[in-house]
Amino acid sequence: MSHTAPGELTAVTVPSLSPATEPGVSAGLSSALDRIGFGRVQIVVISLLMAGLFFDSLEQNSTGAMGPLLKESFGIDNAQLTMINTVTVLGGLAGRLIGGYLADRWGRRAALSLNLLVYTLGGLVSAVAVNYEMLLASRFVVGIGLGGEFTVGLAILAEIVATRHRGTLLATLNISSGGIGNIASFGFFWLVLGPLNNVLGGNDSSWRWTYVILAVPAVLVVFFRRYLPESPRFLLSKGNIHAANVSLSKLGSGSVTGLRHPGVVTPYVTEADIPVPTKSSYLTVFRGRNLRNTVAIGAASWMSFGAQVTLLFLMPILLVSRGYSLSDSLAFTMIMNVGSLLGACAASYLAGRAPRRRTVMSAAVLGCVSAITFATFANSTALILVLGMIFQFFTMMLNTMLSVWSPELFPTSVRAMGTSVVNGIGNVAGAVMPFAALFFFDLAGVPGVFFMIAVMYALLVVAARFGPETFGKSLEAVTEQPR
Template sequence: MHSTDSPEQLTSHQAPDAVSVVGRVLDAIPFNRAHRLILLMVLLGAFFDVMEENALGAVGPALKSAWNISTPELAFLQTVTIGAMIIGKVVTGVIGDHKGRRFALAFNLGVYCLGALICALAPGYTVLAIGRFIVGIGLGGEIAAGMTMLSELVSTKYRGAVVASLNVGAGGFGNVVSFGFAAVVLGPLGNFFGGPENSWRWMFGLLVLPAVLVLAYRRFLPETPRYLASRGRIDEANGVLTRLANGRLKDTGAPVTPYIQSAGVATATVEKVRLSEVFHGVLLRRTSALAVISWMTFGAQVTVLVLMPTILVEQGYTITKSLAFTMVMNVGSLLGAAAATYAALHLPRRFVITVGAVAACLAALAFGFLATSPALVLILGALFQFFVLLLNSTIFAWAPELYPTRVRAFGTAMVAVQGNVAGAFVPIGAGLLFDSAGMVAVFVLIAVMYSVMAVASRFAPETHGRSLEDINSDATSDSTSQGV
């Protein structure tokens, strides 16, 4: 536990507002069965999110064959999905701060499952494009909403590790399993699912299964007590805290412990939500720093994911071997996400980002100049992916910590949006660079991006070992002075 006080001792007379009391109570509650179940439900949502995100690339060849569509038409479907993801992140950020974290998660899962079903049943290209747009809306906000929720439900000690572990399911297992799942559905089971003409439909259709999770969210996943307290819903916040302290998500009807005394104006104050806060004062500096960091690392990651098979083919490897090599390299991603979970528990965020960015820079240069044999391609490629996911997962932990409860969902979404924008545009420039100057030039560009990231990390505050309320005390003072 992070505090020596018992939860019963932490009532409102020890803190100036209800949200601060919630933070102290959560610090006194050990990580237990309830937390593990919440993490599992959110992690499964992120896992299926990545499965769906990778689905289009996996079914691309089958879809081109079945409908005789061109490569630009297939690429346009991906562009539609990415554009919708950007919109989805913004929408989810707004919903998360106005309607709650729990509602935002259920909304995202429901939307992207609807989109997947439309894709599975699409009679033609236009309807498929509409389905991919709806999928993108749901995909966009799922992980950002999960980051926000997890950051608000656990103690300061475990907060970073729990949020970073979300990427073990998403960027780690999700990326590896998604291509294996596609290989099985479209390969050995292809004839069972109707052959090349229809097996791609089943690929989309089977991913509707996460709809079952929507019911689980609504029945068992609690709203975060920090959000409830910020909205003046003191009795509900006390109820959730009681369930977390008891290690049970289901409401058993047990007496509710009044951790927060609702009497008194200070504890019942409803924090006003003004999303523009993230673009002013203290929060603007944090948003700008994390935006640069997110742009650099996610832009570099997507560039490598998109161009790696092409780069390897240009080096003389077959398409099949290049895809197999890329999949093996992604094992480094899984290990990197796991390492980030450990680092978030023990090391400062800025230290991990700075050292990781320098290491990723060196790994990119090593791959660009030294990856001349299959062994070096696999080793250096996996090493690079290790640092990429170490950095991305650390950003998962860092971003929601930098915003006060009233705008945490929107602020986190704004940081995440930069990754999508970078993922849409950086690979285009890198592709042009590859055609004109070759592989080495691309990895030199990536190395420069990670160097910029290392510098940008110095402009955001350190959060490791600090409560969310302590981290954002200056943001609260700043907003008060502006009349927010």
């Protein structure tokens, strides 16, 4: 029996690390992660990623929720308000591309911390904006911070968990952002812009304080992310075997304190596990088999993310156009987003049990039907709430499944960049489609917007048909070239 001095840390040694001692089990990083499994360390890592995405969700929904107050403060119309959303989304595109590049060149952890710092800076500038142009510039900066957070988070999580847990855990990120985040965001905005509006200085000041409140907690997330382990797959792809083993030892320590001091470093991987080197470049994302994956899932992301951003941004405005107050519209939107939470949870369950392609195509068909149903029958408060929840359920299921699918499509050397491109295509849709939705809104009212979304989901079914199936396969089996 061994004894450990108070405060001294010991590593959990994983037995049978080599094929020689465990016949039939393949060596390598994927095998090591499968042995490490899921425990307290993985829960902490996922919580740190989910926290950042939670605040991202609040920030992303802020323009739509505060739209009427921004219009009043700056004397702008619906088109100019939509431009604020567009600039934020375009900033998100830039952030995805910059964040993906930094993550694949310098590391996932550094890129994540930088994203949140940029986001916080932009939010504080938004709070003190003295004119419309300054607000636009600050929202672009916020978008840069928001953009890289999600895609880099997907890349690092995909690379540090066991194959059998990968789909379910990737989907949990959207439970935080698209599910809990969407509900909490509109509840938060209802509280700040409703009951607390006068306390915060009235219509011209409450939205400013809202931006401040959203920015401050992100600093705490940056502080705690110092303990986030770097992706061992990234380190191994750079040939840094010792650092990869340190990261794996942290993940396999079985103790939260092991994230700081893993103790004895276990030799999980060797030189034989270094993948065949590939060039870390955005051009690689558009070459060979990567090109087909980029086009197929990128097109699906355009339809899915474009529909989601359009509805999150326009729903309060659409409800106000039907005679509901801003406070009621925010409360209704919050209730509808219970469907988003349930959709993300359903996707998390299915991601660990069902093929990606079949799930995405089925959800897109049902999303198309629910959009048509909303456009046709949502004529009363009760129907707006119920049908809105059903529609949001399929919207979030789709976005979550696509977020699970995208980091599985690219090799380690360009995983963050490939995920950023695929999701960035969706970002462009988020910038463009609200303008198209306004056109259809002027043409046919609320039904026109939902019929447009129904067509987008029908096209999504076609795009998803060309995506490769990755369910149940290790990342190396899907993406890495054999030696």
